[in-house]
Amino acid sequence: MTLGSIKEQLYGTAPPRGLFCDFPLGRPLGKPEDPDYQHSVLEHALRLLEAKEPTIEDFQDRIEDNTSDLLMCTLPPRHDPNAHPAIDEARGLRAAYDRAVKNYGNRAGAVRHVDADTIPDAIEAFIRVSEGVPWKEAGIPGVPARASQDIRGYYEMAAMEIAGHTPAAWAGYRWFRDQTKTGEVIKQAQQAIKASGAKQPIWQFLLPLDASQ
Amino acid sequence: MTDQAIKTGSASVECPVFENPAFTLPKSLQDATVAIVTSASLHHETDDDFAPVDTGYRILHSDRQDIVVGHWSPNFDASGVSADLNVVFPIDRLKELEKRGTIGRVSEVHLAYAGNQFDLAGIRMDGGPSGADFLLRNEVDVVLLTPV
Numbered sequence: 598m599t600l601g602s603i604k605e606q607l608y609g610t611a612p613p614r615g616l617f618c619d620f621p622l623g624r625p626l627g628k629p630e631d632p633d634y635q636h637s638v639l640e641h642a643l644r645l646l647e648a649k650e651p652t653i654e655d656f657q658d659r660i661e662d663n664t665s666d667l668l669m670c671t672l673p674p675r676h677d678p679n680a681h682p683a684i685d686e687a688r689g690l691r692a693a694y695d696r697a698v699k700n701y702g703n704r705a706g707a708v709r710h711v712d713a714d715t716i717p718d719a720i721e722a723f724i725r726v727s728e729g730v731p732w733k734e735a736g737i738p739g740v741p742a743r744a745s746q747d748i749r750g751y752y753e754m755a756a757m758e759i760a761g762h763t764p765a766a767w768a769g770y771r772w773f774r775d776q777t778k779t780g781e782v783i784k785q786a787q788q789a790i791k792a793s794g795a796k797q798p799i800w801q802f803l804l805p806l807d808a809s810q
Numbered sequence: 811m812t813d814q815a816i817k818t819g820s821a822s823v824e825c826p827v828f829e830n831p832a833f834t835l836p837k838s839l840q841d842a843t844v845a846i847v848t849s850a851s852l853h854h855e856t857d858d859d860f861a862p863v864d865t866g867y868r869i870l871h872s873d874r875q876d877i878v879v880g881h882w883s884p885n886f887d888a889s890g891v892s893a894d895l896n897v898v899f900p901i902d903r904l905k906e907l908e909k910r911g912t913i914g915r916v917s918e919v920h921l922a923y924a925g926n927q928f929d930l931a932g933i934r935m936d937g938g939p940s941g942a943d944f945l946l947r948n949e950v951d952v953v954l955l956t957p958v
Contacts, residue, residue, distance in 0.1 A: 624885030662813030
């Protein structure tokens with residue numbers, strides 16, 4: 598049986614048994630750290646096994662991406678006036694990131710192209726791009742989208758620790774994108790790479806789709 | 811809204827039309843072995859990461875905790891899975907259902923695919939059937955697909 602969060606795709610692929618769950622993307626079981634809720638989704642999905650013909654049903658609850666769900670997360674004060682604000686900011690979050698990894702593990706943090714030690718270097722590369730250096734010459738570690746995802750993951754993990762709770766879906770991303778110096782750098786770098794004429798996947802996947810619309 | 815913008819964009823992605831979806835009547839759930847197949851691009855830390863274009867799968871073992879997200883798309887909220895693996899890979903929930911007798915057994919092996927796909931032919935003709943064959947050989951009766 599298939600869970601699905603995009604109705605058109607679920608119906609289009611016509612699974613033997615489908616449960617449309619109108620949940621934010623990335624949370625197919627609905628609510629993290631809520632076993633009872635996850636069980637309610639599974640219970641409905643497993644019930645579909647009783648169907649004698651292909652069937653798709655809607656889960657009774659809906660979780661909306663509510664843009665008013667803001668993540669209140671205090672950024673560290675400036676420490677090194679000689680460092681770029683974004684780099685100083687990232688360094689200031691390191692302790693919180695390490696605590697988050699200790700508490701939650703590091704499933705989606707800085708773990709692919711860029712590890713936590715080299716996050717400032719990766720940000721510096723994107724700073725160079727935002728200041729006009731061609732992206733291929735800026736020293737971005739590996740694929741730009743992967744580096745950007747690792748940076749975002751680093752920030753969102755740190756934010757989860759500072760805020761003291763798991764944020765509503767997308768709240769951490771919007772905090773990173775709109776409230777942090779590094780988020781501003783990544784947005785500027787994205788625009789610069791796009792303006793340079795690079796192929797769409799190079800710049801579009803630096804951030805979720807809404808950032809470049 | 812971020813989520814709605816992405817879903818609206820994704821809704822227009824052309825899906826292959828399946829006129830006759832594969833449909834079988836499984837054995838009783840209380841006797842069934844259940845596995846998870848996810849497109850969250852999960853893999854064990856020691857296994858190969860997913861490539862940008864990857865139509866293969868990674869095997870996830872029930873008893874291993876070292877799982878990372880290797881997704882190439884930024885178009886999903888990752889904070890949920892950072893906090894709780896079960897929101898994309900409900901392995902603990904299945905173990906609880908096994909303990910309650912609701913399901914027969916949790917499979918020792920599960921599969922993860924890359925959620926970002928550009929050409930579906932590779933999944934349809936190769937990675938998908940190969941994964942299905944693997945699960946059948948491991949005596950899986952029921953599969954729960956979780957999309958990311």
